[in-house]
Amino acid sequence: MGEVIVITSGKGGVGKTTATANIGTALAVNGKKVVLVDADIGLRNLDVVMGLENRIVYDVVDVVEGVCRLRQALIKDKRYPDMFLLPAAQTKDKNAVSPAQMQELCERLKQEFDFVIIDCPAGIEQGFKNAIAGADSAIVVTTPEISAVRDADRIIGLLEASELRNPKLLVNRVRIDMVKKGDMMNTEDMIDILAIDLLGVVPDDESIVVSTNRGEPAVGDNKSMAGKAFNNIALRILGNEVPFLDLEVDEGFILKLIRLISNKK
Amino acid sequence: MEFKGLKKGLYAVYKGTGGFEDFIGALEAKLNSSGDFFTGAYVAGVYGIELDEIEEDILAQILQERYGIKTKRPLSGKNGPPGMDGSGEMATRFVYSTLRSGQKVSYEGNVVVMGDVNAGAEVEAGGSIVVMGTLRGSVKAGVPDNNDATVSAILLKPTQLRIGSIVVRWPDEERHIEEPEIAYVEQGRMYVRSVYDVK
Numbered sequence: 001m002g003e004v005i006v007i008t009s010g011k012g013g014v015g016k017t018t019a020t021a022n023i024g025t026a027l028a029v030n031g032k033k034v035v036l037v038d039a040d041i042g043l044r045n046l047d048v049v050m051g052l053e054n055r056i057v058y059d060v061v062d063v064v065e066g067v068c069r070l071r072q073a074l075i076k077d078k079r080y081p082d083m084f085l086l087p088a089a090q091t092k093d094k095n096a097v098s099p100a101q102m103q104e105l106c107e108r109l110k111q112e113f114d115f116v117i118i119d120c121p122a123g124i125e126q127g128f129k130n131a132i133a134g135a136d137s138a139i140v141v142t143t144p145e146i147s148a149v150r151d152a153d154r155i156i157g158l159l160e161a162s163e164l165r166n167p168k169l170l171v172n173r174v175r176i177d178m179v180k181k182g183d184m185m186n187t188e189d190m191i192d193i194l195a196i197d198l199l200g201v202v203p204d205d206e207s208i209v210v211s212t213n214r215g216e217p218a219v220g221d222n223k224s225m226a227g228k229a230f231n232n233i234a235l236r237i238l239g240n241e242v243p244f245l246d247l248e249v250d251e252g253f254i255l256k257l258i259r260l261i262s263n264k265k
Numbered sequence: 266m267e268f269k270g271l272k273k274g275l276y277a278v279y280k281g282t283g284g285f286e287d288f289i290g291a292l293e294a295k296l297n298s299s300g301d302f303f304t305g306a307y308v309a310g311v312y313g314i315e316l317d318e319i320e321e322d323i324l325a326q327i328l329q330e331r332y333g334i335k336t337k338r339p340l341s342g343k344n345g346p347p348g349m350d351g352s353g354e355m356a357t358r359f360v361y362s363t364l365r366s367g368q369k370v371s372y373e374g375n376v377v378v379m380g381d382v383n384a385g386a387e388v389e390a391g392g393s394i395v396v397m398g399t400l401r402g403s404v405k406a407g408v409p410d411n412n413d414a415t416v417s418a419i420l421l422k423p424t425q426l427r428i429g430s431i432v433v434r435w436p437d438e439e440r441h442i443e444e445p446e447i448a449y450v451e452q453g454r455m456y457v458r459s460v461y462d463v464k
Contacts, residue, residue: 150366153383157365195363
């Protein structure tokens with residue numbers, strides 16, 4: 001029996017879809033059987049980020065309505081040993097699926113997969129309720145901004161009200177240089193407010209933009225700091241103790257200068 | 266004449282201004298009208314009137330013989346029941362969790378939160394509010410107009426604070442306070458001080 005993990009945030013644009021794609025991929029790379037479910041019906045993105053858009057024939061609404069079999073709607077990602085995507089419908093809206101139907105779908109997926117990762121839409125309405133309906137645990141994504149933390153707090157409250165206790169925190173898009181200057185909230189501040197366990201800290205990384213546009217998750221890129229951070233998160237989900245990445249980027253003036261000169265050669 | 270039930274026992278609260286006889290009269294009137302509700306009760310103090318030893322003897326005898334109420338001597342001369350400020354005597358609701366953004370607790374008595382009250386969460390109480398954690402949200406104590414209510418927290422930094430009819434916006438500057446604090450209203454102004462400084 002697998003585990004259903006919902007990735008949620010409340011606020012939009014904090015990196016839920018990126019986190020879903022990367023954590024899912026990292027779990028698959030580590031030998032797990034993974035299915036990614038896009039619950040953002042009407043505004044689907046996960047397929048694009050995964051580079052699988054052109055292979056969609058059926059979607060989650062088709063499965064729920066019985067238009068096709070579950071197997072037919074699952075898209076296999078050929079780059080990884082055991083990873084599948086269940087895409088959202090783009091021409092429907094959130095009301096096309098009910099929480100009870102999502103719950104049943106998750107139950108079925110759990111039989112076959114080690115991990116069912118659900119990409120939750122922004123907001124706290126129907127789409128959110130659908131996405132969390134079948135989940136066993138939750139990952140709350142936030143960025144180091146007051147507004148995102150506020151929304152994360154609200155979401156944690158709603159998760160607890162839905163009996164999804166002990167969600168884990170993923171802090172995305174941290175810029176250590178700014179944190180050091182005191183221009184950005186640090187992780188301790190956020191944990192102090194939200195009072196939940198930290199799952200991982202992902203640095204702000206340009207390689208994410210590139211990988212998202214290419215449709216290749218950053219965990220496949222060895223040079224990507226964000227990719228490494230997501231890989232560590234996957235390892236922690238698998239029960240390993242992985243120390244938090246040292247996101248040190250402040251290398252001092254001299255080193256910067258040396259780097260600058262050597263790059264120019 | 267009123268009775269306040271507290272952990273130690275009942276407190277007879279005398280609201281009149283007459284002497285001992287008037288007090289006894291009011292007490293008997295209250296007890297007579299209450300049937301056997303107070304029978305077997307235990308009076309731990311008398312508030313609102315000073316009694317000498319002889320008067321206490323008479324009172325104890327009346328209570329024991331006519332109403333079957335025990336007493337604990339001395340009855341008068343002590344501080345009234347804790348929190349005779351208009352909120353200590355109210356019923357209290359305990360909230361055993363952190364209140365997060367979007368969550369709200371309203372209660373006509375006091376509210377004690379065993380956790381934090383985060384920004385975006387609200388607490389509304391007819392009496393006082395105690396937060397056994399960090400208070401970051403907006404709270405209203407003494408709703409609608411009880412200026413005797415207080416708000417205290419281990420770490421007090423609310424967005425907005427209202428006690429009775431007084432509303433304040435919290436100052437923006439960072440304060441480094443290590444002690445639990447209490448906010449209260451005195452002569453139309455709100456004050457905040459360490460709970461250890463309050464008598």
